[in-house]
Structure formats: C-alpha cells, structure tokens
Amino acid sequence: MLDLNKPSTSEIVEQLLIEGLVEEQGKVATSNGRRPTALSLVSDARLVLGVDMGSRTTTFLLADLQGKILRFERLPTPLQPQPKQWGETIIRTCMKLTKFATTEIAGIAISTSASVSPDGQSIVSHEYWDWKDIPLAKAIEVHTKLPTLLVHHVQAMVEAERWFGKEQSNNFLYINWGEHIASAFYNGSSIMAEKSRFGHLPIAPTGLCRCGGIGCLETVSAGWALSEKHQGLSV
Template identity: 25%
Template sequence: MTKKQITNIEVKKNNRNRIFRYILKNGIVSNPDIAYQLQMSLPTVTQNTKEFLERGILQEVGELASTGGRRAKGLKVCADFRLAAGMDITGNHVSMLLLDLQGKILDFVRFSKSYEKGKGYYLELADMLEQFLDKNNVERERFLGLGISFPGIVNFQKNAITYSHVLGVEWLPLEEVSSSFPYPCFFLNDANAGAYAEGLQAEDGEEFFYLSLSNTVGGALFAKGELSQGKNFRCGEAGHMTLVPEGDLCYCGKKGCLDAYCSAKRLADSKGGKLEEFFCALKTEEAEGEALWEDYTEKLALAVNNLHMILDCDIVLGGYVGSYLEPYLDMLWKKIYERNTFGESMPFVKACRYKKGAAALGAGLRVIENFLETV
C-alpha cells in the first residue's frame, strides 16, 4: 500500500513538472494543446494548470483561435514569478546578471575588480549584489538565489574549490563564499557554466563538448541534459591536453598544452591585452595579425578534430574567442576537414550562442533549474 502511494505521488509530481516545463518552453498554450502534446488526460492537465493559476505562477492571456469548437483560454508562465542572479568571478573582473524563469537576461553588468583572498572580497560582492537587485527593484521574497561561476576545479564531494591557477587558490571551502551572501548559493566551474547555458537552450538529447577559449582554455561535456563531472570533477580540462610535445610553456609548468596555443590571452597580448582590437585588426588584413591567426586556427583545428575523434559529438567554441568566431567558421572547418579521418560533410564545429556573460548566465540558470525541479 505504501509503495503504491509513493508511486502515485511521484507520477503526479512528474506530470506537474512536465506540464509546467512545456508551458515555459512554448510560450502561450492551451489545456487541450498540453494534453495532446504530452499525451495526458485533459482533466489531469486542467487540474494542474488551475493550481498554477492559483499560485500566481501562471496567467491567462485571452482566448486562442478556434479550431472548430469553443475557444480555449491561452496560458502563459509569469516569468517574473521568481528571479535569480548569476555571477562570474575572474582574476580581474566580475560579471553579474539577473534572470527570469524563462532564462531571459533582464540586466547585465561587468566591472573591473581584482580577485582577493579572504572574506572581505565576498562581502564586497554581496554588497554589490544588493545594489544590483535594488537597481532592478527586485522584491527579495521573489529572489531564488545566486549562481557563482569560478575559474577552477569545483569539487562537490569536498565542497570546495580545490584548485584555481587564475585566482591563486589551492583550497577554498564553498561555505566561506556562500556565508557572505544572505541567499542560497550554487556553484559551477566557468567552462561548465558556459556549457550549461548552451545545453539548456539546446534541442532535447543534444550532446556536445564546450571548448572555452578565454584567458585560459577549459572545457565541459554536456550530454543527456546534464554536465559530465568526471571522477575528480575535472572532466573537460582540454586546456592541458598535450598538443605539441615539448612545445611552448604553459602556465601549469608543462610544455605543449593546448592552453599555450589557443587561449584568448595569446591573441589579446598582441594588442596590449585587448582582444577586440585584435579582431578589428584582423578585418583590415594586418599581416602580423593574420600570421598569428593562421597559427592559432591551425592549432585549434587540430584540437577540435582530436576532441571529435574521441567523443563523436559536436564541438561548441565558447569563451572570449568563441564570441568572435562566427565569421571564421568556414575557414576553420576547412582546416578541421583536412584532418578528419571520416570525411564528414556536415560541420561538427559551432560558435557559441551566447556572446557575453555565458558563465554568469549558466550559473544563474542553475539556480532557475533548481527551482523548476521543485515545481
């Protein structure tokens, strides 16, 4: 008897969640549409949407066009029923954004701030978050929490950041960070956060490897709707695979790592640390920039093909460089194709969907997803 009761509860919870996610994804829908698409009974759907309306998480938006009978009422999620924030911490900057339940970015800011060890740094960020929420008139009872992206190994078994070269951190308990904020905090590695943002907007069942080309090179594997973390939470550390044996020195102390050849820093340093200026010069066919770009894309093509050979999935190029790559994908694909053993005619390399704030977005979406799982 108890077993059956638990099963019925789980079935009802699953139905409720599927209904809400369907409405969230499809915008304005009707009860008959939901019932048909999800293959549920109309009474089941109607009972659940009635409860959502009573909670204020759903709203009626008039009547839809008639399909031959009585016009069905349109239903839509109240996207601002709950809000969340995402924050991306790097060595020299902090990005912050505000999201609604549909993942829409309501506000985004990025400011210079050098990372500092110690509680004081996080208390300053907490104060900045409060100012950010006040600016957007966010009622705190509607605020779900904060997702934080770090450039380092976020180990959930040890509840700590166990290594971050960028921040000079070898051990940082997550509690030391979260205790500075008066809201629930969720943590992700920066490459994982970028992949998470891409993955939640992907088609169902899409699998890809996200190669983050920022001031350091990282990566993440997204499959079956979630991130693959790895045994030691280091899955996707493509930046430290050896690309050129005994090659250029990497910041990790080893030689020939992908990071030494394909970090955004390599391109930006040619223009005084300004990546945008490098790509502006590239458009003018500056000889020095073209030579650097030729070598950069040769190494990138080699890495992308290697990753594809191992994983047999699409490779999404993100990070700082990924936001500039759209116009150069055909050229890059030709280089990849020359190395591809199977002569695949369909390009498996793509530029990222999100050109700025991808890590902060992914961190914020993790907060939203945590709420959606409870609906």
C-alpha cells in the same frame, strides 16, 4: 533522466502549479495514447542572481526563469584577488542587485573556473589564484540571506545551453574558447567538466603554459597567449 515514477512526477508538477512556478500550455498532439499536457516556466515567478568570476572581469546579473536579463553589472577582476577583499566586493554587488528585484529571488549561482567542493559551498583550489578551501558560497549566503551555490563555469555554460540553446541534443561536447580554453561533455544524464583538460592537450614542442606544462593548446590559441603575443592587446 531523473528516474522518477509517474506518481512522483505528478506530485512534483502539482506542487509547482500551486506555487505558480509553472503553467499549463495545452495538450500535445500524439499519434496514439493519452495526450500529454505541455508545461512551461512562469518567467516572472522568481528571479535568479548570477555571478561569473572570470579571470579578467566578474559579471553580475539578475534574470528571470526564462533567462531574460533584467540587470547587468561588470567589474574588472584583480590579477590576484585576495579571498576576503574580493569576497566582500562580490557580496556588496550582489546586495546592490537585490534592490532591483521585482519579485522573490530564488537564489544565487556563482560560476568559477576553480575546483568546487561536492556540496557547491567552497572553492577547493584555483589553478591561477592562491585560493584554497574558501567557503565563498556560505559567506555570501550569510550576508544576502539567499541560497548560494558555486558551480564550475563550463558546467554552468552547458546547463545554459541545455535550457536555452536552440540546438537540442542528448550528447554533445561544449568548448569555451576565451581567455582560457575549457570544455565539458554532456552524455544525456551527466556533465563532465572539471576533469576535462581540452585546453592542455599537448600540440607543440615548445611554449610554457600557465598550468606549468609545455606546448599546451592554450599556449598558441587561448586569449591570454594571443594577448601576450600581440603585446597586451585584449582579444
């Protein structure tokens, strides 16, 4: 999948072993040929800080390399957050969580439903907030001194499923059904997420969607639509 040759792979693995990020787990049984050596991540070699910018809540967590959550916090997301004020809140909360780190933090990953720049540094635009060309990752990196990356939220979910999910497959469609409906397709080598419009498939003749369309799937089954239908009750 990474298109690496054997010498390059060996060099990378050797460096990871030296840095203590991976460890050998013994030989793997095979029907023929040289038995390969299994490797696994050293869970406490580094920590990661994750932020999920949801439409109702924003979640912060500190986790190890195996996905074990060590610290967790959640804040209500303003209906229309202002970039400067909300960015400052995110920075403060990230700084707070870094104080609980027991080892080096590798970096910060921020998931968002917004359109993200190719380098993962800026929010290009947001479908529901008045955000445009906001260099959020750079601002957080300046204050925390940690490498920071923005990623589309469904892409982050697919990556998590690939790394930690029980079912292993080279091709699958992932659907996130919550406040909004989003999806991504993984084809074994790449993830197609941002351009997916699963929640906006036209299925009904009426019903105004938040995207401006009429009769989208979200208008009859997304969390926001069900909440409006049942007088504001959360789902």
